[in-house]
């Protein structure tokens with residue numbers, strides 16, 4: 154029978170399974186089979202896949218993570234191969250394209266973020282028929298208004314802020330919450346607003362210690378000796394340093410020597426004398442069951458991608474434009490990350506209610 158393929162690449166994110174399920178159901182409704190490649194592009198290079206027939210996709214909608222597995226280091230153009238006792242990187246893209254042909258995969262659906270979609274664009278240039286589906290909790294992909302996973306991450310972060318609030322208030326402390334967001338402060342901005350943060354530090358807005366302290370001292374003067382500070386992991390120090398991580402050879406190497414949250418907390422405690430604690434929420438933001446919003450968006454993306462493939466359209470990425478699902482050429486996808494504009498309406502809303510960005 155006719156056949157499509159699907160894979161999940163890069164970091165996982167709530168809603169991946171919902172996309173897989175929707176694509177599989179759509180494919181089967183049109184008389185297609187769907188093959189799920191395991192561990193990102195690795196499964197395509199190594200020929201490892203499962204058939205996503207109806208029993209295989211049962212019970213997937215609410216499940217976090219990805220049943221296909223994923224791999225941050227599986228770029229087919231720089232593919233890690235064990236040689237003796239070391240790992241070398243080889244161009245395996247030719248083999249990936251051949252395998253897709255051999256298996257009779259008409260179109261490969263690639264669910265991923267910037268790195269995975271850049272791989273999709275380059276495989277397209279080598280003749281592979283691909284449809285991209287945008288994914289990241291960071292919500293920082295340029296070609297779509299929103300990614301699934303973001304809403305769930307914001308809910309998780311908001312829940313953490315609610316919990317930090319009660320203990321901050323009881324102990325008259327400053328609580329610093331470090332959130333994900335390498336390049337963009339979307340999670341910090343949305344959850345900071347939803348969770349009643351007093352200060353929000355994001356990569357897009359340079360801040361100073363004085364700026365942060367001013368807000369905390371103003372609250373103390375009003376009789377509120379506790380404060381909540383949200384910091385995106387990609388926020389820089391006042392001297393412009395990045396303490397979070399950097400990309401090395403297609404993968405992410407963590408340089409988490411304390412992290413930006415730790416640094417901010419230390420500065421606050423030193424300058425105000427108020428006891429300060431830091432929480433790094435980390436991968437909790439990526440785990441768990443997707444929110445209803447993310448399930449709906451993931452389902453829309455999965456259906457749209459499978460339908461496009463079946464109509465013979467490929468070389469594009471599905472995206473959200475306003476309230477509609479649309480698509481853009483893959484070449485337009487892997488542009489610069491979509492960061493928070495400093496005059497974004499939500500920044501103005503936050504400032505209007507007295508939230509400080511430390512500037």
Ligand code: F6P
Nearest residue numbers: 164225289290291333334335405
């Ligand atoms: O892009 C998603 C993301 O969760 C970022 O927010 C974070 O910086 C990064 O991935 C973490 O990557 P890893 O799971 O490889 O440590």
